[in-house]
Amino acid sequence: MIPRMLGPLTRRATGIEGVRELGGGCEIEVRQGEAVIPATVLGRTKKGARVVRLPLDEGELATTMVLKRAGESVRRGEPLLRKPGFFGLSNTEYVCPVDGYIEEILIPQRAVLIREQTADVRAGVWGTVADVMPERGVVLRFDGTVLRFFAGWGPPVAGTLTPGVDLFSPADVSRFIGEEHRGKILWALSTVCAEAIVEAARVEVAGIVAGSIGLTELVRATAEVTAKTGRAQLPLTLLISDGFGSAAMSPDFRRHLSGAVGRDIYLDNPVSGGGPGWALDPVVAFSPGPAERADASAARADSPGVMAGSGPRLPVPGDLVRTIDLEMFGRHGTVSGPLIERRLATGVTLSVAPVTLDDGMVTELAVANLELLSGAPDSPQGR
Amino acid sequence: MTPVHLEIGNVLTRAMRVDAGGVDGTRAQAIVHEESTPTTVYAQDGSAVAGCDAVLTAHRDARPGVALIHLNGAPRTAVMGLAGLPTTELTIQGALRQAGSSVVQVRSADAASLEAQLVGIRALPLDVLAFAAPAPLTAERLLAGGGVRPRVLPRLLAMYNGPAGEHGPIEAVLGDAVEFTVLPPLRKEATVVDPGPTEQWLAAAADRAVTTDPELVRLRDAGFRVAPFARAFTIAAESIAGQLHEPPDQQPGVGATDIGRNKAVATLKPGAALIDLGGRYTEMAAALGPGRAASRWVEDLNELGLALPGVGSARRGADEFIRELDVDAIGRWLPFEWATTGLADALANYLRRPFAVPTNWRQVLTLLALGRVRLQRARSGFRIVQSGNGQVPGDWRHATGTYILSGGYTRNLPGPGLALALALDGLEPLGVAEVWCDRFGLLPFLALDGGAPPLSGTDPLLPRLATVVSPNLLQIDWRKPHEDDLLALVTVEREGGSSTTFRIVPGGLMRFPLRPGERAILTVHPMRDNDFGAGPGKVWRGRVVGGLAGLVFDARGRPVALPADAKVRQAKLLEWLDTLEAGRSRWDGERR
Numbered sequence: 001m002i003p004r005m006l007g008p009l010t011r012r013a014t015g016i017e018g019v020r021e022l023g024g025g026c027e028i029e030v031r032q033g034e035a036v037i038p039a040t041v042l043g044r045t046k047k048g049a050r051v052v053r054l055p056l057d058e059g060e061l062a063t064t065m066v067l068k069r070a071g072e073s074v075r076r077g078e079p080l081l082r083k084p085g086f087f088g089l090s091n092t093e094y095v096c097p098v099d100g101y102i103e104e105i106l107i108p109q110r111a112v113l114i115r116e117q118t119a120d121v122r123a124g125v126w127g128t129v130a131d132v133m134p135e136r137g138v139v140l141r142f143d144g145t146v147l148r149f150f151a152g153w154g155p156p157v158a159g160t161l162t163p164g165v166d167l168f169s170p171a172d173v174s175r176f177i178g179e180e181h182r183g184k185i186l187w188a189l190s191t192v193c194a195e196a197i198v199e200a201a202r203v204e205v206a207g208i209v210a211g212s213i214g215l216t217e218l219v220r221a222t223a224e225v226t227a228k229t230g231r232a233q234l235p236l237t238l239l240i241s242d243g244f245g246s247a248a249m250s251p252d253f254r255r256h257l258s259g260a261v262g263r264d265i266y267l268d269n270p271v272s273g274g275g276p277g278w279a280l281d282p283v284v285a286f287s288p289g290p291a292e293r294a295d296a297s298a299a300r301a302d303s304p305g306v307m308a309g310s311g312p313r314l315p316v317p318g319d320l321v322r323t324i325d326l327e328m329f330g331r332h333g334t335v336s337g338p339l340i341e342r343r344l345a346t347g348v349t350l351s352v353a354p355v356t357l358d359d360g361m362v363t364e365l366a367v368a369n370l371e372l373l374s375g376a377p378d379s380p381q382g383r
Numbered sequence: 384m385t386p387v388h389l390e391i392g393n394v395l396t397r398a399m400r401v402d403a404g405g406v407d408g409t410r411a412q413a414i415v416h417e418e419s420t421p422t423t424v425y426a427q428d429g430s431a432v433a434g435c436d437a438v439l440t441a442h443r444d445a446r447p448g449v450a451l452i453h454l455n456g457a458p459r460t461a462v463m464g465l466a467g468l469p470t471t472e473l474t475i476q477g478a479l480r481q482a483g484s485s486v487v488q489v490r491s492a493d494a495a496s497l498e499a500q501l502v503g504i505r506a507l508p509l510d511v512l513a514f515a516a517p518a519p520l521t522a523e524r525l526l527a528g529g530g531v532r533p534r535v536l537p538r539l540l541a542m543y544n545g546p547a548g549e550h551g552p553i554e555a556v557l558g559d560a561v562e563f564t565v566l567p568p569l570r571k572e573a574t575v576v577d578p579g580p581t582e583q584w585l586a587a588a589a590d591r592a593v594t595t596d597p598e599l600v601r602l603r604d605a606g607f608r609v610a611p612f613a614r615a616f617t618i619a620a621e622s623i624a625g626q627l628h629e630p631p632d633q634q635p636g637v638g639a640t641d642i643g644r645n646k647a648v649a650t651l652k653p654g655a656a657l658i659d660l661g662g663r664y665t666e667m668a669a670a671l672g673p674g675r676a677a678s679r680w681v682e683d684l685n686e687l688g689l690a691l692p693g694v695g696s697a698r699r700g701a702d703e704f705i706r707e708l709d710v711d712a713i714g715r716w717l718p719f720e721w722a723t724t725g726l727a728d729a730l731a732n733y734l735r736r737p738f739a740v741p742t743n744w745r746q747v748l749t750l751l752a753l754g755r756v757r758l759q760r761a762r763s764g765f766r767i768v769q770s771g772n773g774q775v776p777g778d779w780r781h782a783t784g785t786y787i788l789s790g791g792y793t794r795n796l797p798g799p800g801l802a803l804a805l806a807l808d809g810l811e812p813l814g815v816a817e818v819w820c821d822r823f824g825l826l827p828f829l830a831l832d833g834g835a836p837p838l839s840g841t842d843p844l845l846p847r848l849a850t851v852v853s854p855n856l857l858q859i860d861w862r863k864p865h866e867d868d869l870l871a872l873v874t875v876e877r878e879g880g881s882s883t884t885f886r887i888v889p890g891g892l893m894r895f896p897l898r899p900g901e902r903a904i905l906t907v908h909p910m911r912d913n914d915f916g917a918g919p920g921k922v923w924r925g926r927v928v929g930g931l932a933g934l935v936f937d938a939r940g941r942p943v944a945l946p947a948d949a950k951v952r953q954a955k956l957l958e959w960l961d962t963l964e965a966g967r968s969r970w971d972g973e974r975r
Binding site for chain 1: 421433434690695727730731736740741743744969
């Protein structure tokens, strides 16, 4: 089997083009060629959610006062709640602030979750609008860095990256997560525990980037957040770089992210369009502001704008790879010799490659279980 | 010149060069060369062409054959109708069979959740809108706020096959946004349904979408016959159905004398089921008999479709149409210990990279366990919808005598014993049935390229794994001893004249060494009211043919019961795998 050609996972370059998907029916507010800063609103999408607080103190009676059911569409100004007052002599109405539909009615939390028909999508980087795709989104061109992550949950968000910390144990949570992190992006150097996610959700952190997460922790965190807030999904964006489990973030990712600490970064978790998750890798993007760019422009030698793309091919010695073997998942390494046919213990004959992993371990891995991180053989190497 | 066939799959793009000698069934087929790569059609900035170019490198001199496209390459349809009605079900079936594997159903009568359903659908570009009921509100909401985008066609194709004369409001709402066609009502009278015009229209719409798809132009220009996998798959099921069914009076050594003595005579059921267990989707197509339209089913396996006991899953609140796999249920099929946490992570990683191949026994058995649970889920969800009256009969396995397992899972299994274990545990055939394995997924290609070949049993690429005998219903309680209990007395009369009689007991899996292709007369005398396909307590007597694993008697329960104790369960699983020679049997007949 010809392995998957993934290309470099990290790209620091000029002229990077990234698509901000706004989805069908979106309203785009920028024009081609326009300069943007991280806070620029590119347009409005229908995918945002808004929690509307309702003044419900009536316990069980509260359910009878909500005029809408989950799934119903609502328009701005339409009554959501009718509350009797003055011993039944008058009624007070609370109206919906946006167009959308009711996703959830959260009686214990005294709130309604409305999936808005309009939600702002911001640029997240310094750059220019390279193209406008009506009814779909905006292509941004920017100078900076793009890191290709493994999996993600939650909508695209932007925020200031905090320094990398360990969040794998409940003991770390109170030390590293506090109210000062509201609206920021937390950086976990390895795996992230459920308690950290729950606490981050409580203080309204915008997102977390981590090396990995155990599926059990993710499920536990989701369950706990649901129990506490009534929200079905995590109220933050979580991106992992190297798979499910307890793997640490790769050194290359750490190096790039350490340069972005204190700056605005953009977590772009693509909206599923019917394709499988493995083809929709989330990315983290960041770009220097105008002042930093002026300082660095003379000194930095950038790689080409888009790493030379090439079709699928077999690995050759020197190729950077990531393993997707069931028991050695997410490890990075370098192909250290030519491919050979090997009869495995199961009796199957497969093409295998000798690989030197990042920790120095040398092993043979099935070619089908590698992802190529190098581009074409003559293109610049890098992850 | 041998043709090269292309499959643009949901997980892999695959090129396969097949020795054409096998098509007539007289000579064994052989895979001359096969190559695959993870599908590029889905990838960010990817295209079908990149993957096809890579896998065709070694086939430049070969004759272009058939190119089959799966989900994302195939047309996409949204069916608007009332849930559970035959008209809706038959429209969905028509779309599944003719227009590709991607069908989204909108339950148009459920106004409360209509908007929630449509948000996801509006995000996907579509090709076809099928209205099986007068649903102008659905049409209006579908087009609201920019509406749905056509995937490759300049305008969406829409049709209405609901009650006559009620299409006006839908047509008025859709206006010029779509190309609208009114078809004869699918339900002609109260008890008569005719899906013919709907099927024909959907087939034509699918062809228009495939022809327009710019991704596929190069393949057509290169001489490939491009078609949705769905259509080829169902044609294969329709042509296989009834092939192995021999009426009792045509069975030498069984029919005349037994019918004359008024003894119970049985035969292999005419229904045939094809099951494609891929990396992400489980596709099933089954036809109840020769000339009967096949029903089709697709099970999606999302990368986070895993649930943990007691806490649920990370997909909470997400797509309600995707059921989740229980990690513990998968772990129960492992003949070794693996803590839930580690197993959950390994499975989640695999589901995110479903093209990884197993390289040791631990990995093989883990994917086998996942495959079993996926098959069980697909099997229990599958329903056959009959064209005549739109009725859905009971468990489709009661009418199925031939099971053919294919897909990427079977290609990665080291031998036929494991494929048989997967089929037995996942599909749990009822009564007397044959299990075959189309390891390289040849049947859909051959079905479209001149018709599915006769199932000869001599072709190493399409072997009969076993003839399986099992009761239709059997409750096993592992806390009680079964050794003294008797399920049935069995007699196997070989063609050479020798006869063997033995008993089968509950809880066991045993093999009778009937050689591949060897014929015998099988008589099953059930004890009490056990039913082996001839009816409760009735004798099943008919002709059977040996497979690679001979004759297999599966008395482990229907559904298969696993012991609660982990150690006992693991020992039993190993014993059953050993019975099927899962660790020793090897595939034959490949020249790669």
